[in-house]
Amino acid sequence: MASLARSASQAVRAASRRAPHVLATVKPAQTASFSVLARASAVKAAQRSTPQGTRGVKTLDFAGTKEVVYERSDWPLAKLQDYFKNDTLALIGYGSQGHGQGLNARDNGLNVIVGVRKGGESWKQAIEDGWVPGETLFPIEEAIQKGTIIMNLLSDAAQSQTWPTIAPLITKGKTLYFSHGFSVVFKDDTHVVPPSDVDVILVAPKGSGRTVRTLFKEGRGINSSIAVWQDVSGKAKEKAIALGVAVGSGYLYETTFEKEVYSDLYGERGVLMGGIQGLFLAQYQVLRKNGHSPSEAFNETVEEATQSLYPLIGEKGMDYMFNACSTTARRGALDWAPIFEKANVPIFEQLYESVRNGTETRKSLEFNGRSTYREDLNKELEVINNQEIWRAGKVVRSLRPDYKPDSE
Numbered sequence: 001m002a003s004l005a006r007s008a009s010q011a012v013r014a015a016s017r018r019a020p021h022v023l024a025t026v027k028p029a030q031t032a033s034f035s036v037l038a039r040a041s042a043v044k045a046a047q048r049s050t051p052q053g054t055r056g057v058k059t060l061d062f063a064g065t066k067e068v069v070y071e072r073s074d075w076p077l078a079k080l081q082d083y084f085k086n087d088t089l090a091l092i093g094y095g096s097q098g099h100g101q102g103l104n105a106r107d108n109g110l111n112v113i114v115g116v117r118k119g120g121e122s123w124k125q126a127i128e129d130g131w132v133p134g135e136t137l138f139p140i141e142e143a144i145q146k147g148t149i150i151m152n153l154l155s156d157a158a159q160s161q162t163w164p165t166i167a168p169l170i171t172k173g174k175t176l177y178f179s180h181g182f183s184v185v186f187k188d189d190t191h192v193v194p195p196s197d198v199d200v201i202l203v204a205p206k207g208s209g210r211t212v213r214t215l216f217k218e219g220r221g222i223n224s225s226i227a228v229w230q231d232v233s234g235k236a237k238e239k240a241i242a243l244g245v246a247v248g249s250g251y252l253y254e255t256t257f258e259k260e261v262y263s264d265l266y267g268e269r270g271v272l273m274g275g276i277q278g279l280f281l282a283q284y285q286v287l288r289k290n291g292h293s294p295s296e297a298f299n300e301t302v303e304e305a306t307q308s309l310y311p312l313i314g315e316k317g318m319d320y321m322f323n324a325c326s327t328t329a330r331r332g333a334l335d336w337a338p339i340f341e342k343a344n345v346p347i348f349e350q351l352y353e354s355v356r357n358g359t360e361t362r363k364s365l366e367f368n369g370r371s372t373y374r375e376d377l378n379k380e381l382e383v384i385n386n387q388e389i390w391r392a393g394k395v396v397r398s399l400r401p402d403y404k405p406d407s408e
C-alpha cells in the first residue's frame with residue numbers, strides 16, 4: 001500500500017495546492033489529550049495554510065462528463081465544529097484509517113472517542129497517540145454506546161465477525177459510517193444489515209490512512225468518495241460531506257456504496273497491485289530467459305518505471321510521458337499498447353465479474369477471518385520477497401544516491 005499511498009499523494013498534490021485548508025485553533029478542552037507531535041503539526045499546518053480556497057466550484061467537467069465535487073472550503077472549521085457540536089464520533093477500530101481519520105477529526109476540534117479491543121495492538125497504539133483510557137478510549141461496545149456517529153473502521157473481516165455484538169447497540173438516531181462499501185453491499189456474505197432507523201453513510205479516502213494523516217498535517221487533503229446507503233434523517237448526504245472534511249479530505253466525489261466497493265476491489269486486484277506485480281514479473285522472466293542479467297532485467301522493468309516514467313504519468317499524463325521518451329521508444333509503445341490492451345481486457349472483465357458476484361469478497365472474508373491470517377499472509381508475502389526480481393531490486397535500490405541502509 002505504500003506505493004498506493006504515494007500515488008494518491010501525488011494525485012491530490014496539485015488540487016490541494018489550489019485550495020489550502022485553514023485549520024482553526026483547537027478546542028481547549030481537547031488539547032490535553034493531544035500528543036505533542038500532533039498538536040505541533042496541526043499548528044504548523046495552520047500557519048502554512050492561507051485563507052484562500054473559496055472557489056465554490058461544484059460541478060466539474062471530467063472529460064465530457066459533468067460531476068459534482070464537494071470541497072473542504074465549503075466547511076470552514078467554525079462551521080464544522082458547530083455542525084458536530086452535539087455529536088460524539090465513536091471511531092471503532094484503530095488501524096491505518098482509524099489512526100489517520102481519528103487524529104484529523106480530533107485536530108479539527110471535534111469530540112472523538114476510540115473503541116478497540118482492550119489490550120490489543122490497537123489499544124496500545126491509541127494510547128501512544130494520546131487517547132486516554134476511560135476518557136477518549138474505550139472497549140468497542142462502550143464506545144458505541146457513547147457515540148452518536150459510529151465510524152466502523154474495523155478490518156472488513158472483523159466488521160462481519162463483530163456485527164452480531166455491535167448491531168443491537170446501533171440504536172435509533174445514531175449514524176453508521178463506513179470507509180468501504182464492502183460490509184453492507186455484500187450483506188449475503190457478511191450478514192451486516194444496518195438497522196432501518198439509522199443513517200448509513202460512507203467516506204472512503206482514496207489512499208492509505210497514513211496518507212490521510214500526512215496530507216492533513218501538511219495543510220492539504222486527500223480525495224475521498226462519499227455515498228449514502230440509507231437516509232433516515234434527510235441529512236445523510238450533508239453529514240457524509242461534513243464528516244469527509246472532518247476526517248481530512250480535500251475533495252469529495254459522490255458515488256454509491258456498490259460503485260465504491262466494486263471499483264476499489266477491482267483496482268487493487270488490477271493495476272494498483274495484483275496486475276502490476278504480474279506484469280512486472282512476466283516481463284522480468286522473459287528477459288532472464290533470454291540471457292539478460294538480473295540487474296538489467298530489473299532496471300528495465302521496475303527501476304525505470306517507478307523512478308523515471310511513472311512519476312511523469314502522475315505529473316502530466318500518459319501522452320506527456322510518451323513525449324518525454326525517444327522517438328524509437330514512442331513508436332514501439334504506440335504499436336504495442338493496443339496489443340496489451342486486447343490481451344488484458346478479457347482478464348479485467350473476468351476480474352470485474354469476480355468482484356461483482358461476490359467471489360472476491362468471500363475469499364477475503366475466509367482468509368482474513370482466520371485466526372492465523374497474519375501468519376498466513378506473511379508466508380505469501382515472503383514468497384514475493386524471495387522472488388529473484390525483488391531480491392535484485394534490493395541491490396539496485398542500495399545504489400540510489402538517497403539510499404538509507406536501514407530503510408529495507
Ligand SMILES: NC(=O)c1ccc[n+]([C@@H]2O[C@H](COP(=O)([O-])OP(=O)(O)OC[C@H]3O[C@@H](n4cnc5c(N)ncnc54)[C@H](OP(=O)(O)O)[C@@H]3O)[C@@H](O)[C@H]2O)c1
Pocket residue numbers: 001092093094095096097098116117120121122123152153154155156158161162179180182204205206207208209
Ligand atoms: N487501509 C486503507 O488503505 C484503506 C483505505 C480506504 C478504506 N479502507 C477501509 O477502512 C476500514 C478500516 O481499514 P484499515 O486498513 O484501517 O483497518 P485494518 O488495519 O484492516 O483493521 C484494523 C482494526 O481492526 C481491528 N480488528 C481486527 N480483527 C478484529 C476482531 N476480530 N475484533 C475486534 N477488532 C478487530 C484491529 O484491532 P486489534 O489491533 O485489536 O487487532 C484494528 O483496530 C476498512 O473498511 C477498509 O476497507 C482502508
